[in-house]
Amino acid sequence: MSNGPAILVCQGTGCLSGGSEEVFVSLERELRNLGLREKVQLKRTGCHGFCEQGPIVVLEPYGVLYCKVKPEDAAEIINSAKTGEKFVEHLVYCDPSTGNPLPHYRDIPFYGKQERVVLGRCGKIDPENIEDYLRTDGYLALRKVLLEMRPEDVIEEVKRSGLRGLGGAGFPTGKKWEASAKAPGDQKYVICNGDEGDPGAFQDRSLMEADPHAIIEGMIIAGYAIGAKKGYVYVRAEYPLAVKRMRIAISQARKMGFLGRGILGTAFDFDIEVFRGAGAFVCGESTALVRSIEGDKGWPKPLPRPRTAEKGLWGKPTLLNNVKTFANIPIIIRYGSAWFASRGTEKSKGTAIFSLTGKVRNCGLIEVPMGIRLREIIYGIGGGIPNGKKFKAVQTGGPSGGCLPAELLDMPVDFDSLKACGSMMGSGGMVVMDEQTCMVDVARYFLEFTQRESCGQCIPCRIGTRQMFQILDDITRGRGRREDIDLLLELSEAIANGSLCALGQTAPNPVLTTIRYFRDEYEAHISEKRCPAGVCQNLSSPETT
Amino acid sequence: MDEWEEEVLREILSFYRGERSELIPILLEIQANFGYLPKEAILFVSEFLNVPEGHIYSVASFYKAFRLLPLGKNRITICRGTACHIRGAHQILQEAEKVLGLKEGETSSDLKYTLDTVACLGCCALAPCLTLDGKVHGLMSPEKIKTVLASLEDGGESDV
Numbered sequence: 001m002s003n004g005p006a007i008l009v010c011q012g013t014g015c016l017s018g019g020s021e022e023v024f025v026s027l028e029r030e031l032r033n034l035g036l037r038e039k040v041q042l043k044r045t046g047c048h049g050f051c052e053q054g055p056i057v058v059l060e061p062y063g064v065l066y067c068k069v070k071p072e073d074a075a076e077i078i079n080s081a082k083t084g085e086k087f088v089e090h091l092v093y094c095d096p097s098t099g100n101p102l103p104h105y106r107d108i109p110f111y112g113k114q115e116r117v118v119l120g121r122c123g124k125i126d127p128e129n130i131e132d133y134l135r136t137d138g139y140l141a142l143r144k145v146l147l148e149m150r151p152e153d154v155i156e157e158v159k160r161s162g163l164r165g166l167g168g169a170g171f172p173t174g175k176k177w178e179a180s181a182k183a184p185g186d187q188k189y190v191i192c193n194g195d196e197g198d199p200g201a202f203q204d205r206s207l208m209e210a211d212p213h214a215i216i217e218g219m220i221i222a223g224y225a226i227g228a229k230k231g232y233v234y235v236r237a238e239y240p241l242a243v244k245r246m247r248i249a250i251s252q253a254r255k256m257g258f259l260g261r262g263i264l265g266t267a268f269d270f271d272i273e274v275f276r277g278a279g280a281f282v283c284g285e286s287t288a289l290v291r292s293i294e295g296d297k298g299w300p301k302p303l304p305r306p307r308t309a310e311k312g313l314w315g316k317p318t319l320l321n322n323v324k325t326f327a328n329i330p331i332i333i334r335y336g337s338a339w340f341a342s343r344g345t346e347k348s349k350g351t352a353i354f355s356l357t358g359k360v361r362n363c364g365l366i367e368v369p370m371g372i373r374l375r376e377i378i379y380g381i382g383g384g385i386p387n388g389k390k391f392k393a394v395q396t397g398g399p400s401g402g403c404l405p406a407e408l409l410d411m412p413v414d415f416d417s418l419k420a421c422g423s424m425m426g427s428g429g430m431v432v433m434d435e436q437t438c439m440v441d442v443a444r445y446f447l448e449f450t451q452r453e454s455c456g457q458c459i460p461c462r463i464g465t466r467q468m469f470q471i472l473d474d475i476t477r478g479r480g481r482r483e484d485i486d487l488l489l490e491l492s493e494a495i496a497n498g499s500l501c502a503l504g505q506t507a508p509n510p511v512l513t514t515i516r517y518f519r520d521e522y523e524a525h526i527s528e529k530r531c532p533a534g535v536c537q538n539l540s541s542p543e544t545t
Numbered sequence: 546m547d548e549w550e551e552e553v554l555r556e557i558l559s560f561y562r563g564e565r566s567e568l569i570p571i572l573l574e575i576q577a578n579f580g581y582l583p584k585e586a587i588l589f590v591s592e593f594l595n596v597p598e599g600h601i602y603s604v605a606s607f608y609k610a611f612r613l614l615p616l617g618k619n620r621i622t623i624c625r626g627t628a629c630h631i632r633g634a635h636q637i638l639q640e641a642e643k644v645l646g647l648k649e650g651e652t653s654s655d656l657k658y659t660l661d662t663v664a665c666l667g668c669c670a671l672a673p674c675l676t677l678d679g680k681v682h683g684l685m686s687p688e689k690i691k692t693v694l695a696s697l698e699d700g701g702e703s704d705v
Contacts, residue, residue: 014668017681051670074671198666237573237610238666240679263574278569279609282662295568295596297607355669357628363670395627429669431627445630449664 005040005081010056010123012047012209013241018499019071020055026071027057030078040081043132046210046245049365051111053093054450058123059084063105066091096361096383110362115343118327119367120446122210127245130252133213139258141333145221146266153224155181158329158339162349166322167422168400168502170415171323181311183317189230190219191313191320194235195244195289197281198398201429201450203353204323206365208242211327212249216272218326220258221333223270226319231272234289237279246274281399281453285501286312288322288455299457300501324353324428344370348414358395358431360434361386368413374410378432381485389434392533393517396431397424397445399453400506402440402513403439407424422513424506438535439518440525444472446510454503461504464495468511476536480526546585553578553609554586558593565594568604572611581612617652617659620678620699621645626665628672633686637673638662640687644694658697 009015009024024044031037048056053067062084066077069091076088081243092101093108102108116122125132145154159174192215196204207215219231235243250272253259261269280298282288286308288298293313295358312318328350332340341349348370354377357363363385369379378384385391393403403506404411411417415425419494433442434497451465468491471484492508497503515522524530526541534541546554557574561567568590575586581607591598605611623629623638642648645658653657668674671683675690683694 013666013681014671017668017671017674017683051668054671176579197664198665199625199630200669201665202667202669206666232601237608238663276570276573278573278611278666280607291568293566295564295566295594295604297604357669357672358631363628363672365670398627429627431669433631437631442631445627449625453664461613 002022002169005084006043006060007040007081008043008045008058008060008123010046010048010053010058011044012054012206014047014051014055015056015238016241018055018068020069022071023055023057023069023074026074027077029239030074034078036078039171040078043126044128045123045125046121046127047206047365049119049206050108050362051365052363056123057091058105060252062122064103065093065105065108067093076369082457096386097222098166105339109383110366110381113368113376114366115351115369116367117331118207118214118324118353119210119365121214122206122365125211127210127212128248128254130213130249133211137334138213138330139217141330142217142220142258143264144333145224146264147267151225151227153183154221154333157337158225158332161332161340162334162337162344162347163325163328163340164348164415165325166426166428168426168506170419170425173321175322176309177222177225177319177370179234179307180228180317180319183310185317187314187316188226189298189313189316189318190220190222190226190228190231190303191289191293191318192231192233192323192326193284193286193289193320194233194239194246194323195277195283196236196239196323196427197284197453198427198429200357200395200398200431201355201427203355203365203428205239205242207323207327208233208239209245212245213253213384214327214330215246215323216249216253216259218279218329219272220263221293221329222319222321222326224268226317228319229269229271230314231270232275232293233272233278234275234283234293235281236277243274243276248364250274271486275529280455281449282455282501282503285503288501289320297455299455302457303500319455339398345412345414347416350411351395352425352428354428354430356382356430356432359389359434359437360432370414371412373410374404374413378409385432385434388435391432392435392437393433393439393442394430394438395433395442395510396429397426397509398429399450400424400502401429402425402509403433403442403517405517407517422509422516424509436533438476438533439521439530440472440531441533442475443511443514444469444476445509447472450503454507458498458500458504460495461500462499462509464498465490465504465507467491468495468508472511475525477530477538478529480522480523482526484526485522546583548581550579551585554589558589561593563593563595567595568594568596568601569608572601572605576611580616581614614652615656619655619657620659620661620674621694622661622663623649624666624668624673625662626667626672628669629665629674632672633645634673636674636687637685637690640690641675641694644691659667
């Protein structure tokens with residue numbers, strides 16, 4: 001059965017919302033009617049990343065991709081799956097600039113320019129079936145680690161790979177593991193941070209929905225390396241499908257002996273539990289996340305606070321990494337740290353995952369080598385700006401990041417370059433903006449978000465972000481004053497230096513970068529009471545002047 | 546709370562050990578079953594976990610997922626994520642407010658509708674988007690949301 005044709009129906013949150021379950025049901029019915037249910041494989045998969053074109057159906061082994069599929073297309077799809085040569089023309093993706101039909105996955109620029117390593121299985125396997133994961137080398141890394149490596153070898157391997165975490169600093173993952181391993185204590189914990197709170201980012205959701213076992217495998221390896229017996233996956237409340245798939249995967253892994261007591265016949269015990277967040281952006285901060293699992297409000301611990309690696313959950317040494325970080329671990333173990341470190345740039349190894357959205361032709365989840373130019377992402381993969389509009393800015397790093405202008409389009413995308421420009425890698429959100437996006441409104445948007453999400457514990461963040469929001473709101477309503485820009489800069493400095501946690505410390509970044517790169521827009525709002533993008537409703541727009 | 550609701554609550558609690566760290570999972574489950582956190586339920590949980598009611602209220606009011614008042618039968622939640630914002634989420638919210646006669650966060654007095662917003666649904670490639678009773682609807686426009694809301698009005702059904 002494995003060599004015959006297979007029809008893969010995407011069941012990520014995006015495609016499901018477009019009706020992909022109905023498509024699946026219709027395909028199933030049609031296959032049964034035709035007596036082909038045993039000859040043609042029909043499979044539900046996770047996200048292919050090209051969510052805007054959903055529901056997506058892929059025909060293997062031909063690599064044919066169909067877009068915007070409807071239940072009534074079932075018969076035609078099955079017909080084309082028989083040989084893989086005749087295509088259902090109206091479902092084929094067309095190049096938006098040339099109009100040429102591109103039936104094959106590999107020819108579509110959105111995929112052709114990516115390097116899908118961590119996302120390699122996404123869209124190809126059934127995330128609710130562990131057999132699919134095992135068939136694609138799943139749990140081989142765990143086997144290698146448990147049977148051939150000592151914990152210190154594993155840590156050394158992760159260190160050599162150069163893998164970095166997705167927090168603001170891009171902290172080396174291996175060092176974090178080493179600190180957790182060295183911290184004294186017999187009880188230790190591993191936590192996977194899937195509290196993807198940044199608006200405009202969905203890589204953690206997609207990974208948890210499409211390849212949950214990769215995250216579990218990475219966590220088990222981490223548990224072995226640092227000497228932990230228990231792990232938590234912290235998933236945000238807004239991701240019900242991710243919670244469901246993680247739970248299914250955990251119970252399947254338990255049944256197969258990858259979780260529980262005496263894993264793979266060794267003396268190593270490890271188990272994982274899913275913890276659902278309840279909707280608080282600040283819980284992305286490590287000490288707040290830990291408090292949330294302990295049953296408290298997600299308040300970051302006061303300074304000076306011990307490192308989570310030494311005193312985390314219930315005061316015990318705790319290793320906290322992001323979803324993508326854990327998903328990278330089995331890859332590093334399987335292919336080796338040297339292979340991993342050979343990709344990317346000198347200081348940013350491997351690949352980066354971005355949620356490419358906003359005013360760009362091809363929206364979706366992409367994986368690219370570190371060091372790729374912004375221009376290649378936005379124009380090569382993203383297909384440029386739709387409707388003949390001009391590129392204005394790209395926002396990365398969510399509310400902690402910044403807006404980068406056209407002058408920086410040739411900048412390499414890596415941890416340090418993004419930071420130097422006032423933005424960051426962070427959650428991997430990448431929102432493209434065109435000439436009809438007002439940069440003052442964008443800054444106002446982010447400050448409205450942070451002042452809503454501020455936990456209220458420290459004054460610089462609670463009152464400061466509120467004040468900044470108020471000033472920005474005034475500017476967008478035509479009540480801006482000449483001194484406002486300087487006041488915003490002054491407040492930014494105070495909030496960045498005075499706040500208790502990263503939420504406040506990075507909150508001014510969207511304002512600082514928009515002032516740095518788009519000061520003229522602020523000035524037009526303040527002195528001329530004019531919104532050049534025509535967004536701010538109380539001001540005159542280009543059409544009315 | 547009537548007898549039946551009390552039964553549901555006891556059933557929920559029977560799956561837990563009574564440890565403080567179970568507070569958030571328990572509240573999420575009550576919320577999922579009742580649509581909000583009834584006063585009496587909070588009292589129950591307080592006794593079960595041996596934590597003060599005040600602590601439970603502080604946790605319940607801190608996290609966005611918890612509600613202390615009943616929700617409407619149909620829940621419309623509009624995404625305010627960055628991609629949605631750039632693509633006009635504000636107009637979607639305005640239109641919904643106009644059609645329903647509700648402000649963000651409000652529930653209609655007949656308990657038919659609740660209009661809410663969410664920081665991000667993570668469906669950014671389908672921006673602007675919203676959920677109707679948990680089901681995602683993408684690529685919204687002010688015209689489209691009118692149709693979606695009108696269909697709720699017609700059948701009173703949520704699965705549009």
